[in-house]
Amino acid sequence: MRTGLVMVNTGNGKxxxxxxxxxxxxxxxxxxxxxxxxxxxxxxxxxGELKAAQKLGIEWHISGDGFTWRSKxxxxxxxxxxxxxxxAQEKIIQGQYDLIVLDEFTYxxxxxxxxxxxxxxxxxxxxxxxxxxxxxxRGAIPALLEYADLxxxxxxxxxPYQKGIQGQxxxxx
Amino acid sequence: xxxSLLMVYTGNGKxxxxxxxxxxxxxxxxxxxxxxLQFxxxxxxxxxxxxxAKISGLEIVPLGDxxxxxxxxxxxxxxxxxxxxxxxxxxxxxAEYDLLVLDEFTFxxxxxWLDTGxxxxxxxxxxxxxxxxxxxxxHAPQALLEIADLVTEVxxxxxxxxxxxxxxxxxxx
Numbered sequence: 001m002r003t004g005l006v007m008v009n010t011g012n013g014k015x016x017x018x019x020x021x022x023x024x025x026x027x028x029x030x031x032x033x034x035x036x037x038x039x040x041x042x043x044x045x046x047x048g049e050l051k052a053a054q055k056l057g058i059e060w061h062i063s064g065d066g067f068t069w070r071s072k073x074x075x076x077x078x079x080x081x082x083x084x085x086x087x088a089q090e091k092i093i094q095g096q097y098d099l100i101v102l103d104e105f106t107y108x109x110x111x112x113x114x115x116x117x118x119x120x121x122x123x124x125x126x127x128x129x130x131x132x133x134x135x136x137x138r139g140a141i142p143a144l145l146e147y148a149d150l151x152x153x154x155x156x157x158x159x160p161y162q163k164g165i166q167g168q169x170x171x172x173x
Numbered sequence: 174x175x176x177s178l179l180m181v182y183t184g185n186g187k188x189x190x191x192x193x194x195x196x197x198x199x200x201x202x203x204x205x206x207x208x209x210l211q212f213x214x215x216x217x218x219x220x221x222x223x224x225x226a227k228i229s230g231l232e233i234v235p236l237g238d239x240x241x242x243x244x245x246x247x248x249x250x251x252x253x254x255x256x257x258x259x260x261x262x263x264x265x266x267x268a269e270y271d272l273l274v275l276d277e278f279t280f281x282x283x284x285x286w287l288d289t290g291x292x293x294x295x296x297x298x299x300x301x302x303x304x305x306x307x308x309x310x311x312h313a314p315q316a317l318l319e320i321a322d323l324v325t326e327v328x329x330x331x332x333x334x335x336x337x338x339x340x341x342x343x344x345x346x
Contacts, residue, residue: 007187013325015182015192022194022222029225049195052202056229151330152186157318 004131006123008148010106010140013156020101020134021049027132028058032098035059035091039084040104040137061087081108085119092127099132106137109144120147177305178322179296183279183313186327193274193307194222200305201231205271208264212257212310213237213277236260237277254281258292265300272305279310282317289314296320 007023009016021036028034036053038046038061053060063084088102108114120143127133135144145151180196182189197207214220214235226233236257237250261275281287293316300306308317318324 009188010330011328013327014323015188015195015325015327018195018199019188019192019327020195021198022188022191022196025194025198025225025229026191026221029221029223029228031224046199048199048202050202051204052198055202145331148331150187150332152188153328153330154186154188154192155184155326155328157324157326 002130004127004129004133005149006127006147007132007134007150007152008106008140008144009134009136009152009154010138010145011153011155012138013154015154016136016138017046017049017103019152019154020103020136021052023134024058024099024101025056027099028056033096034099034101035061035097036101036103037061037063037084037088037091037105038103039063039081040107063087075113077111078108078113081113084108085114089122089126092123092131092133095128095131097131099134101134101136104137105135106140106144109141110137110139116141116143120144123147177301177303179300179320180305180307180323180325181279181313181317181321182307182309182325182327183311183318184326184328185311186329187332188327189309189311190276192325192327193276193309196307197231197272197274200272201229206269207272207274208232208270209234209274209276210257210261210264210278211235211237211276212254213280234260251281251284251286254286257281258287262295262299265296265304265306268301270304272307274307274309277310278308279313279317282314283310283312289316293317293320 009019024034024036036058050060063080085108091097091100109116109119124147182192193209197209200207209232211234214237216235218235222233225231237253258281264270264273282289282292296306297320
């Protein structure tokens with residue numbers, strides 16, 4: 001029996017979504033059933049990723065797309081996030097996937113668009129034991145890190161020169 | 174003229190090679206010509222990315238002999254690394270790529286199988302202005318960080334091995 005891992009890629013550096021996408025490719029290469037739900041429509045559009053996913057036939061959803069806003073008192077970001085989370089719950093509980101990526105899902109949790117404690121409790125109760133889950137984004141909340149099996153922090157080393165010379169303790173160059 | 178980048182993913186966390194795979198896939202999605210040369214992984218290993226590469230036509234070339242820490246013959250590893258570097262030089266100069274990944278290339282530098290000063294001087298002089306070069310691996314030498322345009326350090330915050338969970342096919346490899 002495979003143990004499904006909950007993995008979080010966080011930090012302020014580049015490579016969080018990218019690493020999730022690499023993991024997706026690797027899993028897809030093994031014939032695993034994979035799916036992406038993208039929570040934040042980024043300004044760069046993730047166009048390259050989307051094109052690659054289309055070329056490979058990887059299922060990819062952008063949360064909130066095709067959704068009509070009925071509520072005027074709800075922020076669009078929140079409405080999109082909630083709709084994405086509903087879709088994610090549906091996909092997770094189906095038990096038809098081996099790996100699901102919730103791209104930039106840390107933001108809805110951080111901003112409270114999705115109730116973080118309820119979301120994590122729901123995952124604890126409902127995530128199939130053999131489903132791998134990858135959550136990406138900056139500012140992962142402590143409850144999410146606590147729940148995760150694996151956490152990688154992508155740290156942007158903006159001034160490697162200075163940092164190296166100062167010899168940051170614990171930093172491995 | 175594109176402003177191409179020299180990018181380094183280093184640190185002790187998970188997601189360096191995976192991020193490079195994701196970058197490759199993104200670029201491939203944009204119809205860029207991409208390749209990955211793997212300095213440590215051997216051709217007879219079973220990695221998810223090879224399956225994915227076979228299916229999608231992505232080029233991933235294993236040039237190493239597996240993990241050095243299990244290798245009996247370090248001189249063989251060193252010789253392979255030198256041959257792999259020659260192969261990398263050939264491909265860098267070939268003008269056949271828009272993005273090339275030198276996966277785990279930090280190890281031959283760190284272990285001194287290759288002369289870091291000479292290698293970096295060669296890269297500075299010869300990397301085509303329109304070629305994105307990505308270097309991954311732990312222990313990136315300081316001199317490499319100095320010439321890189323972008324450095325991301327991936328930190329291990331939490332790892333399932335700590336919980337006693339074994340490596341998972343499709344996720345870890």
